[in-house]
């Protein structure tokens with residue numbers, strides 16, 4: 001029987017609906033909407049599209065959303081100055097600096113400079129540390145979206161074997177930490193694999209839950225997947241014919257999995273919904 005679909009588009013719509021009431025309370029308490037500012041340096045087309053989608057979602061949710069577009073020649077000192085200013089601005093609850101940054105800028109220094117209380121991306125070392133010790137403030141939006149997608153489809157991970165393909169700071173590592181947490185969608189036995197891992201098909205074959213975030217189109221084959229496994233695909237790639245695909249060979253995998261997230265319409269919309277949720281949470285905390 002083909003897998004059921006983990007519908008990120010519909011789930012994200014539900015979450016946005018729930019956030020509307022919280023946005024209204026913030027407006028009432030603070031006398032202003034939640035504020036999110038995205039900083040885009042340079043003109044990488046993929047980054048520009050991501051940021052535009054985030055801005056659209058933020059304004060659509062009733063936030064004050066703004067994109068600061070800086071030239072690709074911006075120096076590190078200039079960008080740090082912009083971050084300093086946003087850190088101080090009362091109306092700004094969330095700051096997001098789109099990655100990657102041009103090569104003259106050290107992204108670690110920029111992330112370190114964002115006030116942790118406004119770091120709605122969850123990239124600041126303080127927020128990563130809080131997540132690691134089970135006291136999350138802001139967790140990275142993509143892995144948070146994966147957890148929420150699973151939770152809202154009734155997928156349980158307690159005691160199950162989870163395999164995370166990819167060890168990035170944005171997805172793989174925080175994904176592993178979230179699945180390891182006590183409670184709800186957590187309590188899993190987590191394995192993290194990466195480009196140097198040997199015997200990937202065998203490791204993947206043991207997974208009750210597979211999260212693929214390797215950044216390679218259709219890398220995971222249907223034959224690797226354990227029958228009945230839950231498959232979450234974080235990748236998004238454009239094929240030469242213009243169509244989109246993920247890190248998993250979807251048609252093959254859907255024959256064996258019990259649940260699978262599509263690309264597009266799976267994790268992508270959830271990432272943006274979690275960015276909105278983190279920003280509302282930030283505004284609520286500032287409201288006291």
Ligand code: GUN
Pocket residue numbers: 096097098099100121141142170
């Ligand atoms: N680049 C790729 N993904 C992300 C993300 O979630 N946030 C930011 N700031 N940059 C990214």
